[in-house]
Amino acid sequence: GIQVEQSPPDLILQEGANSTLRCNFSDSVNNLQWFHQNPWGQLINLFYIPSGTKQNGRLSATTVATERYSLLYISSSQTTDSGVYFCAVWPNFGNEKLTFGTGTRLTIIP
Amino acid sequence: SQTIHQWPATLVQPVGSPLSLECTVEGTSNPNLYWYRQAAGRGLQLLFYSVGIGQISSEVPQNLSASRPQDRQFILSSKKLLLSDSGFYLCAWTATGRGKLFFGSGTQLSVL
Numbered sequence: 263g264i265q266v267e268q269s270p271p272d273l274i275l276q277e278g279a280n281s282t283l284r285c286n287f288s289d290s291v292n293n294l295q296w297f298h299q300n301p302w303g304q305l306i307n308l309f310y311i312p313s314g315t316k317q318n319g320r321l322s323a324t325t326v327a328t329e330r331y332s333l334l335y336i337s338s339s340q341t342t343d344s345g346v347y348f349c350a351v352w353p354n355f356g357n358e359k360l361t362f363g364t365g366t367r368l369t370i371i372p
Numbered sequence: 373s374q375t376i377h378q379w380p381a382t383l384v385q386p387v388g389s390p391l392s393l394e395c396t397v398e399g400t401s402n403p404n405l406y407w408y409r410q411a412a413g414r415g416l417q418l419l420f421y422s423v424g425i426g427q428i429s430s431e432v433p434q435n436l437s438a439s440r441p442q443d444r445q446f447i448l449s450s451k452k453l454l455l456s457d458s459g460f461y462l463c464a465w466t467a468t469g470r471g472k473l474f475f476g477s478g479t480q481l482s483v484l
Contacts, residue, residue: 297473304475305462307472307474310472350473359418
């Protein structure tokens with residue numbers, strides 16, 4: 263099946279810093295989604311981004327499907343950005359399901 | 373707007389006891405429904421998914437089962453819980469087969 267790798271696995275930043283999280287996938291995909299899991303476990307869908315760039319406030323995401331990667335940018339980090347960020351991909355072919363990466367744990371220090 | 377409800381939020385059950393977790397979606401029809409499990413500090417594992425009433429696909433052989441008695445209701449069950457069933461269980465839905473995925477708030481299950 264498709265492989266999804268995220269980097270870095272852990273990231274600790276000072277409040278106000280910017281960060282870039284990466285998601286690499288091993289095969290062509292129908293779509294890619296980014297999620298944020300807060301410290302209480304709630305998973306929020308941040309972006310549905312099969313290709314191109316989208317922005318939502320301080321967050322933006324870019325997917326380059328032909329090169330099989332996506333980037334999540336967080337600017338001016340706040341403590342509420344802490345948590346785990348997952349990317350998930352839906353393969354283009356076959357009967358495979360949405361496949362999640364192993365996540366990036368982001369900790370924002372005040 | 374669409375919302376997803378999942379309960380209970382936390383559950384502590386003895387080994388060998390039964391389990392029933394319920395999930396309902398409002399504001400949409402014929403959603404695709406999913407049950408995921410997340411072990412502590414780990415990624416998400418798909419357990420079951422359903423594309424319609426009575427249609428259940430199992431991804432991992434295990435001690436659990438799922439049912440979809442109504443269009444917007446998805447139930448995760450077990451007849452006898454094992455210690456290894458402990459984890460964070462999440463219900464989710466999409467409007468279409470490969471659409472945007474939305475999660476419920478999750479149930480933290482501890483089997484003792």
